[in-house]
Amino acid sequence: MKNVTVSNLSLVLAFALVLVSIAISAKEKLGLTKDILLA
Numbered sequence: 318m319k320n321v322t323v324s325n326l327s328l329v330l331a332f333a334l335v336l337v338s339i340a341i342s343a344k345e346k347l348g349l350t351k352d353i354l355l356a
Contacts, residue, residue, distance in 0.1 A: 335353065342349040 339350050339353050341347075342353060
């Protein structure tokens, strides 16, 4: 099994995608914010 290196930049970019999905959920009033944060 190979070691996987995770940089701070990749963590920030992944978190940015989560924030985008939360923003879309809030804008469209889908009620998924809690589920997204728990996931």
